[in-house]
Amino acid sequence: MSDFEQIEDYLGLSPAQARGGxxxxxxxxxxxxYHPIFLTxxxxxxxxxxxxxxxxxxxxxxxxxxxxxxNRTGIFRVAEYKTNxxxxxxxxxxxxxxxxxxxxxxxxxxxxxxxxxxxIYIVGRNAGDGGTQPIDEEHFWDHLYDLVYPETPHSxxx
Numbered sequence: 001m002s003d004f005e006q007i008e009d010y011l012g013l014s015p016a017q018a019r020g021g022x023x024x025x026x027x028x029x030x031x032x033x034y035h036p037i038f039l040t041x042x043x044x045x046x047x048x049x050x051x052x053x054x055x056x057x058x059x060x061x062x063x064x065x066x067x068x069x070x071n072r073t074g075i076f077r078v079a080e081y082k083t084n085x086x087x088x089x090x091x092x093x094x095x096x097x098x099x100x101x102x103x104x105x106x107x108x109x110x111x112x113x114x115x116x117x118x119x120i121y122i123v124g125r126n127a128g129d130g131g132t133q134p135i136d137e138e139h140f141w142d143h144l145y146d147l148v149y150p151e152t153p154h155s156x157x158x
Contacts, residue, residue, distance in 0.1 A: 018057045019123065021140030026058050028148050033155035034097060036063040039085055041078035041105060043068050082109030090114075097155070107132055 026036055038054060040046075047067050054060055066085050068078070086109055090096070099110045102124040110120045110132075117131040121143065128134030135143045 016053060016057075019139050021144045023058050025140045025144050025148060026060055028144070028152065029097075030060065032152050033157035035157075036060055037089065037094070037096075038063060038065045039082055039109075040065075040067050041075075041081060041103075043071050078103075079105040079108040079112070082106065083112040086110070086113035086115075102126060104129065 029036060038050075040050065042050065044067050047065065050067065051065055054063060054065070068081050082105060086096075090113065096115065097119070099106070099115050099120045101107065101110070101120070101122055104126050107120065107122060107126065107130045111117070111130060118133060120132040121135055122129060122132045123135040123140065124138060127136055
């Protein structure tokens with residue numbers, strides 16, 4: 001979902017739509033025992049609507065959501081904020097399997113937190129930037145059928 005769609009959704013003008021295959025992508029990871037973590041630079045006042053949207057449009061019953069606590073951070077220090085949050089997860093023993101995003105700040109944060117480029121998947125206009133793995137279409141269908149279904153090992157959890 002783009003920032004513009006988020007604002008339209010927040011104002012009640014038009015519900016944001018998930019990219020094609022996003023629901024199935026997240027569900028496959030959940031089915032394999034992974035716990036989704038969503039990290040956004042959007043400020044805390046979007047949290048309630050973001051949680052509702054993730055539950056409604058992605059159908060994810062349990063997930064972790066982190067959002068910035070100030071507009072200044074959410075606008076001017078997004079990559080730094082995301083990196084700090086990722087580092088905090090890692091310091092607390094979270095072992096990330098794959099990382100997804102669409103923004104240049106996602107790429108910057110994942111790389112700064114030590115993610116290997118082959119485990120960073122970027123969709124949209126920044127696809128493949130910085131040596132990351134491109135999801136060339138505006139949807140996840142090809143990625144889901146080419147990589148996720150055939151090559152995702154069970155997490156060992158559950």
